[in-house]
Amino acid sequence: MHDLKYIRENPTDFDAAMKRRGLEAQSPSILSMDEKRRAAQTKLQDIQAARNEKSKMIGKIKSQGGDAQAVMDEVSAMKEEMAALEEQERTLSDELNTILAGLPNMMASDVPDGDDEDENVEVRKVGEVKVASGPDHVDIGEKLGQIDFETAAKMSGARFVMLQGGLARMERALAQFFLDTHTGEHGYTEVSAPLLVRDNALYGTGQLPKFSEDLFKSEGTDHWLIPTSEVPLTNIVADLIVDEESLPRRYTAFTPCFRSEAGSAGRDTRGMLRQHQFYKVEMVGVTTPEESEAEHERMVQCAEAVLQKLEIPFRTIVLCSGDTGFGARKTYDLEAWLPGQETYREISSVSNCWDFQARRMNARCRPKGEKKTRFVHTLNGSGVAVGRALIAVVENYHDPSDGGVWVPDVLKPYMGGIDKITA
RNA sequence: GGACAGAUGGCAGAGUGGUUGAAUGCACCGGUCUUGAAAACCGGCGUGGGUUUAUAGCCCACCCAGGGUUCGAAUCCCUGUCUGUCCGCCA
Structure with missing residues (x-):
């Protein structure tokens, strides 16, 4: 707004x-x-x-x-x-x-001009690409008998997947690892939030009224399935006036996300890159206007940290004007190296929304001792997408000699100490 | 799902149609008193909007939200949301 x-x-x-x-x-x-x-x-x-x-x-x-x-x-x-x-x-x-x-947020002056994703600008590359190319997660997972699109399609149709055994567990392990890192090392508060929300929550974060076709709505009620936990996490401060001393507030949640993917027909049809349902660990920050830019950089670091610990090679880019989302003033994407596609693919998106969402949801703060209020700044970022992280691990940790997948060191405690996922 | 009860300023809590934007207490801010503090006393203390050079004044709206009745609504009526209690069902 x-x-x-x-x-x-x-x-x-x-x-x-x-x-x-x-x-x-x-x-x-x-x-x-x-x-x-x-x-x-x-x-x-x-x-x-x-x-x-x-x-x-x-x-x-x-x-x-x-x-x-x-x-x-x-x-x-x-x-x-x-x-x-x-x-x-x-x-x-x-x-x-x-x-x-219906009008999008104004972008920061340092957002590069550009028409589409081809004009995004790389900020840095992190980690060494050890597996330049290889089989993709579909081949690896199906050979292991642990990624199954057919069975999922039988009950749910296209853009759903079923994981079993070691890979199902690894998905859960990744989520645990992300959450523990953000709560234990990055100062985020873990939240277990509603997955069904009403119009006004989605209006607050900017999905409504313009992008309803991207969402799932439950029939016979006025609930929508959240497309990201950015929605419930950011709406925590809706209609509140918070003391500025209590800022920044940092929330994280592990939730499923539901997206209709209308308009992306034909894109990423192979594999589990683009699904109607996926898990994501999300970070949300609420700050004063003065602090939001620094918080944005910090949040990118938090997302990068988990990829570094996983030893997944990635690059960080800043989105150009044509690719920056509706509510964002500036967005960084993290893209992980996928040997199966021999390219970097988005695994996290970290945006500073400034007061755009705050105005829509009437989220304000008050400086100590003053009576005048002002709008908070809100930020959100994936920390990171769990399904896509699983793809990145599977493809980068694949062992061609036996078709298995090595377990990254940081995930071992969450995987019962095993070294490798095998058939 | 059924039956009741409730929603008032930061909090507690009056107020059932007429100078009520709202008593009172607490909290908070300023002052008097005090060596200092506490207590006591005095004063102030909601939000959004319009007008305006103005954070001055004046005006409008807001007592959960949206409709309605009325010359006039916090107060009466309807709908919705939320909270509480009881019953039923249930992971």
């Missing part, structure tokens, strides 16, 4: 920011609508003031036993005009809010 006052005061900057998103100038129509709305509001308020005064008179006259009928008729006569102005004001506000709610 955008600040109308900001648009009023900086229309040129705002239009320039929207232009980077590929949108034409928005401020002229917004501002003219805003002006009409305020004119209607001012007029309405004048009439309301008059009505209030007369109503008080009526009360006074009646309490003194007088006849107030004349004044009562006068007020009655005002009703029609008031109703019309009310209607006008409401229509204009609704239209204005619809427009504002």
